């Protein structure tokens with residue numbers, strides 16, 4: 001089925017009782033039982049809720065996976081994966097990843113006895129492969145990475161992880177299931193900050209996991225209930241509404257990503273642009289192979305000092321200076337001060353998150369208007 005059709009129909013056709021074409025919002029905490037243990041499939045909304053069920057099915061369908069689960073945030077979804085492991089287990093992760101994920105690894109999960117090696121991925125994941133030990137149970141990557149937009153070879157990393165008895169988890173937030181399905185390349189777990197493209201309207205915080213393996217799904221579903229980080233019914237409804245336009249939104253994010261990266265690449269005040277859609281990007285060929293587009297995330301280095309960067313950002317009208325990404329409105333941010341402030345300064349420098357480094361999440365406005373706004377602020 002084509003994405004446009006799948007996004008409209010995934011997870012829910014109609015309500016059996018009323019014919020409602022969208023899942024009703026079951027804003028309830030508990031469900032009456034006819035007799036103890038005799039119920040209609042729902043007992044308590046932390047365990048399961050009828051507005052959450054179709055959303056989880058939709059996410060599984062979009063990721064070409066057997067099972068989907070949603071959580072109260074992207075980080076809660078990641079934490080559920082970490083809780084499938086036990087003290088002493090080792091996790092290898094790409095060192096270029098969302099600052100909050102690194103903080104969860106190093107400042108929270110490490111206190112529970114999990115050990116982490118964060119390493120540069122290198123070309124086909126050689127860095128990740130070299131860091132694996134006999135204790136490595138999980139390899140965690142983003143592709144493209146946040147914020148440097150490195151493209152990692154998911155098949156190569158999956159193969160190496162499996163050869164050593166580890167699972168591969170891929171954070172697919174930056175592309176959404178519309179542009180990349182890591183399970184097709186051998187990933188065992190796909191994770192999303194649903195907050196971003198899947199919801200798409202900057203009005204919900206949510207996370208998701210998609211898996212094929214039944215036993216892994218049962219363990220994660222147990223943890224979803226046992227840890228309790230579940231989203232509200234109304235948030236599940238809002239995300240379902242967002243999913244219905246995913247294909248249309250992503251097509252426009254992708255168009256704008258291409259247009260803005262091309263514009264910035266030729267601007268004399270711009271030192272360099274990072275966008276996997278540019279043929280100059282080192283991961284371009286891999287992105288063409290692994291992705292169905294390049295998406296709406298791009299980064300660039302502006303010429304000038306921090307004061308000049310601040311002035312440029314404050315002179316923009318259409319771009320909001322804000323953390324997050326993947327919403328209909330264009331956002332711009334300064335990773336060193338904002339999303340990646342929790343990454344130690346030295347590490348930030350090694351990664352290339354410098355004072356003149358800027359990240360854009362292209363919204364779905366017209367590219368000409370966005371370019372005019374950039375032109376004025378760069379002027």
Ligand code: P1T
Nearest residue numbers: 073074075098146173193195323324339
């Ligand atoms: O914010 P939350 O829904 O908990 O998701 C965390 C998360 C996980 N993975 C990636 C790749 C992410 O980008 C994020 C959140 N990122 C931002 C808020 C940001 O501006 O980069």
